[in-house]
Amino acid sequence: MALKGKDPVSGTDLTGHEWDGIKELDTPVPWAARWALWISIIIAALFWVFYPSFPGARDYAKGLLGYSSRSEVVAELQQANADREMTFAPFASQDLEELAADPTLEARYSASISKLYADNCAACHRNDLKGQPGFPNLVDGHWLWSGAPEEVEATIRYGINAQHDDTRIAQMLAFGADGMIEKQQVEEVTEFVLALSGKQHDATAAGAGRLIFEENCAACHGDDGRGGYEIGAPDLGDERWIYGGDRDEIYHSIYHGRQGVMPAWEGRLSDAQIRMLTLYLLWNAEDAPS
DSSP: OOOOOOOOOOBBEEEEETTTEEEEEEEOOOHHHHHHHHHHHHHHHHHHSSSSOOOSSBBBOOOOOOOHHHHHHHHHHHHHHHHHHHTHHHHHHHHHHHHHTOOOHHHHHHHHHHHHHHHTTTHHHOOTOOTTSSEEESSSSOOOOOHHHHHHHHHHHBBOOSSSTTTOOOOBOOTTTTSSHHHHHHHHHHHHHHHHTTOOOOOHHHHHHHHHHHHHHHHOOOOTOOOOOOTTBBBBBSOOOOOOOSHHHHHHHHHHHHOOOOOOOOTTTTHHHHHHHHHHHHHHTTOOOO
């Protein structure tokens, strides 16, 4: 058994513990620390009694005050939703064309709606709305199903080639890969499409490609290649290209086909939010109503 003794310097009792010649003084815990400990225990006990604390087999101790942070959060969210609905009430029922032509709405709401766009659309169409490669430019005024407000809204609501009963269907057939035309014919149609958009091309091959185009492509793109709004066929005579307008990209589109997908936002966004996005696109498009 260790000898306790006293410290020769301070005269304080020793505990009898020693480590490498260092002896431990038997000094009590300061009174302030003891009081702080007991006070904290009392406060903790009061919290256990008045606030939610111990879990049970099927429930938990709710406390005498019945406080719940979940209830506070739910109430705050409900109030925030109510405030938002009131703020954006004009978008719920008014005519889209009238809303798009109202400059006061654009000035008041465009910045707010841009955040909705950034959260849901910018990943594909970019923050500036000009589109990633393979996704349409939304500000150039060139629309696949026209820029009429109701058509833009329908595209956002139902998507393209999406998992929705009313989705728009758009597919460019793989004319070469599926053996509908020969490789040489794909090359000739490529030259004709280049000619349509005023690009450098082989005139002889383009002349042959015209006949192939009329037989295989005009049903969707029209005899002049200017596209068809009814089926979402793009205009081939302008300088706007979703997948690129150089010779290699055009050849790839004709040979392998294209089938882009846009998700249907109905059910993910509210009706008012879909209409807000519609207006945001119309406000930023070159041919927006004015």
